[in-house]
Structure formats: structure tokens, C-alpha cells
Amino acid sequence: MASADMLEHSPANVAKDNTPSRTTIPGTAPNRQMALMAEARAKATFDTETLAELIHDGPEALAFRRGAYARTEAAAGSTDSWKLPLQYAHTSREDLYREGLHTGRAAWEDGVKHDHSLFDVLTPRYCMSNASPFGIHFNLFGRSIDFLGNLEQRQKWMPLVAQGRVNGAYVQTEVGHGSNVAGIQTTATFDTTDDTIVLHTPTTSATKYWPGSVAFSATDAVVMARLIVPSQAPGRSKDYGVQPFLVALRDRETGRLASEGLELGDIGPMPGYNQNDNGYVCFNNVKIPRTNMLMGVCSLSRSGELTRLARAELVYGTMLSSRTFITHGAAFQLAQAVTIATRYSVVREQGNLPFEDQQKGSGEVPIMTYKSQQYRLLSQLANAHAMNSTAKITYAMQADLDSRLKKQDYSTVAHVHGLMAGAKAWFTNVAAEGAEDAKRCCGGHGYLSMSGLPEIVSTAAACCTLEGDNVVMWQQTARYLMKVMNVIEAGKVAEG
Numbered sequence: 001m002a003s004a005d006m007l008e009h010s011p012a013n014v015a016k017d018n019t020p021s022r023t024t025i026p027g028t029a030p031n032r033q034m035a036l037m038a039e040a041r042a043k044a045t046f047d048t049e050t051l052a053e054l055i056h057d058g059p060e061a062l063a064f065r066r067g068a069y070a071r072t073e074a075a076a077g078s079t080d081s082w083k084l085p086l087q088y089a090h091t092s093r094e095d096l097y098r099e100g101l102h103t104g105r106a107a108w109e110d111g112v113k114h115d116h117s118l119f120d121v122l123t124p125r126y127c128m129s130n131a132s133p134f135g136i137h138f139n140l141f142g143r144s145i146d147f148l149g150n151l152e153q154r155q156k157w158m159p160l161v162a163q164g165r166v167n168g169a170y171v172q173t174e175v176g177h178g179s180n181v182a183g184i185q186t187t188a189t190f191d192t193t194d195d196t197i198v199l200h201t202p203t204t205s206a207t208k209y210w211p212g213s214v215a216f217s218a219t220d221a222v223v224m225a226r227l228i229v230p231s232q233a234p235g236r237s238k239d240y241g242v243q244p245f246l247v248a249l250r251d252r253e254t255g256r257l258a259s260e261g262l263e264l265g266d267i268g269p270m271p272g273y274n275q276n277d278n279g280y281v282c283f284n285n286v287k288i289p290r291t292n293m294l295m296g297v298c299s300l301s302r303s304g305e306l307t308r309l310a311r312a313e314l315v316y317g318t319m320l321s322s323r324t325f326i327t328h329g330a331a332f333q334l335a336q337a338v339t340i341a342t343r344y345s346v347v348r349e350q351g352n353l354p355f356e357d358q359q360k361g362s363g364e365v366p367i368m369t370y371k372s373q374q375y376r377l378l379s380q381l382a383n384a385h386a387m388n389s390t391a392k393i394t395y396a397m398q399a400d401l402d403s404r405l406k407k408q409d410y411s412t413v414a415h416v417h418g419l420m421a422g423a424k425a426w427f428t429n430v431a432a433e434g435a436e437d438a439k440r441c442c443g444g445h446g447y448l449s450m451s452g453l454p455e456i457v458s459t460a461a462a463c464c465t466l467e468g469d470n471v472v473m474w475q476q477t478a479r480y481l482m483k484v485m486n487v488i489e490a491g492k493v494a495e496g
């Protein structure tokens, strides 16, 4: 199956990577379903290895990837695909979190030891990496420091991030404000007397809510809060809007809360992503040094003077780049659901063909024989391949933007932002709806947790909301297009 090639290291897949053979269940005789699967595979009219190389950027990258998956699966104890993954065997919040710690650690350690970023975006189970308590660390926490920090801050923090000596979170959303980031209420007030910044949650609706890994796991966080600087006139102050701050959440050795004014907790079970500890944070006058404000976009001097160094909207730049990764992830999430449903459709026999010219009376047929099933699955398979190919282009665009931003070249920011907001919305919508239909393609068996499909559907669906709600994303793309139209109508050349 072509979809399987996208996911060739899925635990439920082929035995190319030194894992135990998956064609027979130990202790059982081959059955009809195995014969049907072998027959379907034998009908492939293309070289699956060549396709796998195309998907994964050539033979070397493919071989490296196989090695990484084999090592990580071995370290996480999940090489035996005949055993149900823990998620489907135990469903308590605690068990799921432990599983997240276990596999998240295996993936992280493999990346650090073998110097790769394969699991920075997607877990070895093909959901977004924030399914693990360490999954926000590189993408959102590390990238925030890299983009929003000044040179000194980058030099201090990036080695800690790379070596895994801290585990970072990205703390932005509040109970009362998600899409409207500019409306968030947590305050970061500069105290000129002792050169500190005081973080505070002024109302219940200002409680930080949702950030991955804050409930039990994160040691540090990038916290988005309103910078308030007292002015010369007594009792007066100025609100400089949302800025990023580095805040210690837990002692790196003991795991104890880093400050008395911190209140952290779990927000409870979700339909997916329960391997992560998404949580809430309240700040009760938590003090941090002034120098913990990330000062790559704006700097705050000892005397309380704010200097803008880059375009203000770059403060939200981390989310822009994470949308690029999400588009890639969406392709694989859809491919994973289609792979399961296609395999199932090849071995599930149900009903007869109704017409004479369709070998009527030849017995029950695999459901993949039905044109409607082919249309549903193959069109989603095509979507997954198209999304994966497009994601390579968006990655290149993001890499180009990253290098421009380092040189303070903002000429393509609006273009990439407009494009990526729409791409994120379209990709994740297609993946969520396609995965849901793949689940339905498996009938009642697809609805069972052990099919893996309900989990894939719910993790794909979450991507329509996280890192920017899709409706809001479409609005941003539409706004960009209207601006471009105005520029073109005025006879000028649009940027990007």
C-alpha cells in the first residue's frame, strides 16, 4: 500500500527494520486475512522502497530514519506490535502520563545521542510531539528563545535546551483568552527598585490554561504576559503589550516548585494527548530578574526604557514556525489513519458484488472492492501525499524566513505568515476529517480504541485548534490576500 510507505516505521508495519516479523502471530497458523493481505501487497505495480525513499528524502535519510525508529521502539519496549500499546490496555490518566514520559524520554534521548530532530515534531507514534511531556521543549520553548532572545540569552539557554538539561513549556493561552492573544491579562510589572519583573495573575480568567508539560514536568517556561513599566509620574504606568519572559517553574534537580507564588496543576483528561500533562498556572507576584525578559524583539533597560529592535508582531513568531511543523504532521496523521483503514479494507470481507459482470456469486468480497470505499480511502491517500510534498516546500520557506529574520530582513514575513496560516488551517482540517472518515471506513471495528483510529482522530482534531484556531487562521490569510490585492490594484509589487 502506498500509504504504508509514508509510515513504514509504524509499530504496525513491515519488518524491514530488524523488528520481529509481523506477518504471523506467534503461535498461530496463517489465516485467510494474512493471505488476503499478501495477495494485495503482491499486486503493487510500483517499487514500495522507491516510494519510501521519495517520501523520506532519499535512501540515506530513510536508512537513518529506520535506525532511529528501531532504536526508539526498542528503548520504549514497543517493538512487539502484537501487544496492544499501553494506551489501549490501561486508560487511567496516570498510566497514560507515565507512558508519555517513557516514550518521550526514549525519543528525546535518541535525538540528543544521535544528533537528529526526527521526533521534535512528531512522536514515534505519529502524533504531534506535544503528546509527550517533553514535546513542547524544542519546538515552542527552544524556538522562542532562539527567535525572541538576544545573543546573550541564546548563548546561555540554547545549550541547555539542546542537551536536555531543562524541559521547557510555552505558556501563552489563558482561561479567558486564546485566539485573541493581544487580550491576555497576566501582568509582568517592572520593579525599578530591585531590577526585577513581577508576574501576576490578576483575575481567574487570566489563569494560564492549556500549556503542555506545566502540570508535572516542565522546569522552565516562556511565559507571555503584558509588560507594565511604571512611569515617572507617581501611580502611573505604561502597558507595553504582550512580551515573552523566561520563568523557572521547578527546581531542575528536585522537581519542587521554583517559587512560592507559583500554582501549577493538571487540567484533566482529553480525548487525545493524554501522554502530556497540559496544565494551568497562576502567578502570585512571582519575581524574576529583568534580564529574564526575552529581549530580541524589545529590550528593557535598567532604568525602564523600552527599545524596539524588531517588528512588534515577531513576538508571536514562534507560533508561526510551529504551524509549518503542524502541516507536516497533519500529512502523517492522515496517512496513519488511511494506512490502518486500507489494510483493514483489504482483509475485511463483507457482502457480494451485485452485478453479473462483477463476478456475482463468487462469495463475499473484501470491502476494498467497493468503489465507494476506494474513493474514500484513495482520495485521502492522495491528500496525504500531496500534503507531505507541500510540507517540504513550506519547510523550505520557513527555513528561508528563519535565516532572513536572523539578518533582520522582514521582507517575506507577511507573505509566509499569510500562507502558513491558511496552510495550517487547510491541512489540519483535511487531516482531521479524512482520519474521521478512515475510522468510519472500518465500521464498528474502527470505533474500538484498539484499532488506534479514535486516538488518531482526536489528536488530528486537536490540531485544528492548537497553535491558532483554524477559522481565525483563515481570517488571517484572507486579510493578507486583501492587502495584496490593494497593493496590486495600486500598481505596486506585493512583498514575498
Ligand SMILES: Cc1cc2nc3c(=O)[nH]c(=O)nc-3n(C[C@H](O)[C@H](O)[C@H](O)COP(=O)(O)OP(=O)(O)OC[C@H]3O[C@@H](n4cnc5c(N)ncnc54)[C@H](O)[C@@H]3O)c2cc1C
Residues within 6 Å of the ligand: 130, 136, 170, 171, 172, 173, 176, 177, 178, 179, 180, 209, 210, 211, 212, 273, 278, 462, 465, 466, 467, 468, 469, 470, 471, 472, 475
Ligand atoms: C491539545 C492542545 C494543546 C495546547 N497546548 C498549548 C500550549 O502548549 N501552550 C499554550 O499557550 N496554549 C496551548 N493550547 C491552547 C490553544 O492555543 C488555544 O486553545 C487556541 O489558541 C484557541 O483558543 P481558545 O481555546 O481560547 O478558543 P477561542 O479563541 O475561544 O475559540 C472558540 C471558538 O471561537 C471562534 N473564534 C474565536 N475568535 C474568533 C474570531 N475573531 N472570529 C471568528 N471566530 C472566532 C473560534 O473559531 C472557535 O470556534 C493548546 C490547546 C490544545 C487543544
